[in-house]
Amino acid sequence: MAKSRFIFMCLECGTSHERHMGRCPDCGTFNSLKEHRLGTASSEPTPRLAGESATAVSITQIEAREEDRMAIGMGEVDRVLGGGLVPGCGILLSGEPGVGKSTLLLQIAQAISSTGNRFLYITGEESAAQVRLRADRIGASSEELWLLPECDVEAIEQQILSIRPAVVGIDSIQTIRWEQIPAGAGGVVQVREVTSRLLALARREGIPMLMVGHVTKDGGVAGPRALEHMVDAVLQFEGERGHALRVLRGLKNRFGSTEEVGIFEMRSDGLIEVENPSGLLLGDRRHSSPGSAAAAVLEGSRPLLLEIQALVTPAAHGAPARKVSGIDSGRLSMLAAVLEKRLGIPLGGCDIHANAVGGVKLRGTAGDLALAAAILSSFHDRALPRDVIFAGEVGLLGEIRPVPGTRQRLEEAKRLGFQAACLAPGSLEGLPLDGMRIHETQELADLAKRFVE
Ligand SMILES: Nc1ncnc2c1ncn2[C@@H]1O[C@H](COP(=O)(O)OP(=O)(O)OP(=O)(O)O)[C@@H](O)[C@H]1O
Ligand SMILES: [Mg+2]
Known part of the structure; x- marks a missing residue:
């Protein structure tokens, strides 16, 4: 059941925190945290798909089939996911700045939409025109690839419900904000609340959701580390500066092995899957x-x-x-x-x-x-x-x-x-x-x- 919650916001630097402290850990100011009430608590979404009963039933009566997985159509990504996307799953795609997260998400979007499944690509960092330019550089886009430049979580929820995509991609989760939380986008509380709301929607509607998350060199306080336990899978995209090789690694996967990796080469026309990287x-x-x-x-x-x-x-x-x-x-x-x-x-x-x-x-x-x-x-x-x-x-x-x-x-x-x-x-x-x-x-x-x- 939804219940009220409090967060504590620093009047000096605007960051928000989950508990009260005498000194703001971000800016070091004393006695600057002020209590703020949130309307509803959403940090623990009920993991029920639409139509699932709220009462306990025997597992034999639950209908779920492995065929419900949606293969993305990019062999290296499907390999890491364990065969494709499970309905209602939340996947975090993390990596250091510039490694190619947006490129990978857009290629996934192109692959899924090319089979007639609608993909909603929400961009909170780049304009729709910038995304279009990248899309033209890396491949052909179909009509079923929809773009939404938006940072407000409530507007995003409305759009998801109205255009009913088969899969949603968000670039990046750190840019999305919820007006009810006064601190700026990217703060720990913001990121956690926004993710929680979106994951709840994904589960309810059975729509797989891919979320890009930034990681800083030191692991990033407001980075996606705090989100790892909330999502179903965490895929890390790795690569060394100046080298073309990229490795997609499953750090956590509720629906597949974390042993598999996907290997790509970053080229001017996008990520090319590499089946035999040794050569x-x-x-x-x-x-x-x-x-x-x-x-x-x-x-x-x-x-x-x-x-x-x-x-x-x-x-x-x-x-x-x-x-x-x-x-x-x-x-x-x-x-x-x-x-x-x-x-x-x-x-x-x-x-x-x-x-x-x-x-x-x-x-x-x-x-x-x-x-x-x-x-x-x-x-x-x-x-x-x-x-x-x-x-x-x-x-x-x-x-x-x-x-x-x-x-x-x-x-x-x-x-x-x-x-x-x-x-x-x-x-x-x-x-x-x-x-x-x-x-x-x-x-x-x-x-x-x-x-x-
Ligand atoms: N025109 C281009 N030609 C060749 N490679 C390019 C071109 N534009 C971008 N790239 C490659 O794509 C990489 C950036 O990819 P992308 O924007 O997907 O990364 P990102 O992880 O989303 O970055 P950010 O953290 O800034 O969002 C660059 O580092 C570069 O290797
Ligand atoms: Mg990006």
């Missing part, structure tokens, strides 16, 4: 330079081959530097410490720069062996053989451990012309080997002996 990533690899190793990792269920580079130089001053791009700095420090301890090489007096080429982020531990090989190769200034792929985890004792999915990794490596693989003992478990030499490597000392010493 793109290894395309310009300088095979025979010291400090370069090829790693076979898994992104979701797909193998991905990428180049790991390391540069080891005498420390310039004081403490040795550990600089990374696309690689976890903790993992690099750990590997450097293990290499120093187990092989006796003086990395404590060296700066190490490490880089996953192509703008991807190296996750998990399967890239350890490639990173260790790249560090050794740079330290000894000896290039690794160009046709070897590395896959394995390195432990604190210097031991190499097997990683799952060896078959997929090796098949992908073979497809891209690699002729040998360096793996932990026992990785193969009876897999047929046709055409690939396997170097089983028990520990880091074996790796160094075989390739660089």
